Amino acid sequence: MQEVIFMKISDTKKLAAITAAFFITVTAFSGCSESANSSQTTSSVSQAAKSDIDASIAAEDTDVGYDEESSVGITFADGSAAIDGEGATAEGETVTISQAGTYILSGTATNGRIIVSADKTAEIKLIFNGVDITCADNTPLLVSKAKKVYIVLEDGTENVLTDSASYSLGEDDSNTDGAIFSKADLTINGSGTLTVNANYNPV
Template identity: 35%
Template sequence: MKNKKLKSISAITLAALLTVSAVGCSKAQVGSEDAAATTQTATSTASSNATSAAGASVLDTSELFSDRDLEQSADLATATQMNLVSNQDVTLNKEGVYVLSGEVENATVVVDAAEDAKVQIVLNGVRITNEDSPAIYVKAADKVFVTSTDSENNMEVSGSYVADGDTNLDAVIFSKADITLNGTGTLEIVSNQGNGIASKDDLKITGGVYTIHSSADAIEANDAILISDGTITIDTDKDALHSENDEDGSLGNIYIKGGVLNITAADDAITGNNVVQIDGGTINIKTSEEGIEANNIKVNDGQITLYANNDGINATPKVNSNAAIEVNGGTIDVSMASGDTDAFDSNGDIYINGGTINVKAASAFDADGTAQLNGGNVTVNGEQITQITQSRGGGGRGGAGGGGRVRQ
């Protein structure tokens, strides 16, 4: 099955693409002392009809993951076995499967293959510690798979990154092509002065256990971040998941349909320039400035626990004026810091069509446009509501950043 680039499409096809289902979630800690003071003023009445923002972008999620993306082991019948050596880079210039092992310093695995080549790197007990260059650098290929065996693997870059011509190599795993991470093992990534994993195209995670510590974005992609499974634990000084494309407004998307994400972020936890869509998985955002941010945000299924210092879920016009938040099912648990904060904040519309939402915040909902509670179970500071509440007008603060580069 040929893999498709994740782009947004017109909201006209929304009914054919979105499945109303339930999202589950556990309860986040904290809540401000002034949360109980939130007053309820009706802005819309409940309706049995699910509603979507007119003109808002939605994602075509068909055929996003190929069979090989989802396969958690490699075909080793014709694989090349390689033992890494310190102070020696390894260049993979042909399509194939390469099984790597060894504990080394200052060595980069470089993929420089034909534009139609698919290269699979199998991590079989690898430890790479570099001073200023990526552990894996995908310079050219059609697609690269990084697959872990049932083994422990570690990659660390301790210093600042050197450039390759005009390309700023700013991540422990840096790819200029589509890249998929999968497998049955563990991979720990430490980036003391840069990003954890970065791709100029699509970045997919379909299996494996990952721990990422980074001074810049933990996982970054220009076109899309796509997660179907795996366990990902992130501790970052910037954004945890960041997708942004400066040239194509239909890209810069994040799609999550499964897996477990545990996020501690000094800045945003999950931020996409265009669309963030969550169709499943367990997401635990322990701390963040903005929990989830994009032009359009859709939650159809999954388990979300979220704590934020600014906005919990924020729709802001990054690529078009049709900013919107849409919840079609599930349980979302949002706790906000005290002060001028909003649990759900949209510079456009908010539609709650289903699911279970529990909010602890001084301001639960803030929309510049339409705000509707059409279905579901919504509790604000312990009180179940039947109408969307807005305590003030406003909208979100917006976002900034740079896909494929360290943001200061």
């Protein structure tokens, strides 16, 4: 049986660069463009034992299973996002999830976002199944409202989230400052990998 290692973040407002699998990979850039003064830092950190992360872990925090037939598929390609099911809408490459449920994300977005804006009682599972999202002027993953969000890294997949060196923010998201930004409890688990390229707030 393949070991599943996870990270649980409770009551966290800012998640600038986090990953979960057998290692963490964080790539920090001083700017979007290459220059003689730019720098890049990559670190690999082994995850601590589950008991060291959070002593009050619930069973659902380590659950990587899901029903594919009842899930909503979201596929990024060619400057747009195709949604197969209900509970999410797309405008270009920006996807807004507004209902509880499981959403399977795949494909590549060159200037896209995932926004979770659901009821405060909603529990949402995001399956990262080989998804690569770059956002040119904001965070690629924003959880603005939900009870809890689970990110599951599908076994054998590589997933990437990349933000920009500068954000274009409105009044409602003026404090957003990380490549992953959540106002709800967020758990990341699974045996795939997630790389976060944090340009705006590098570590």
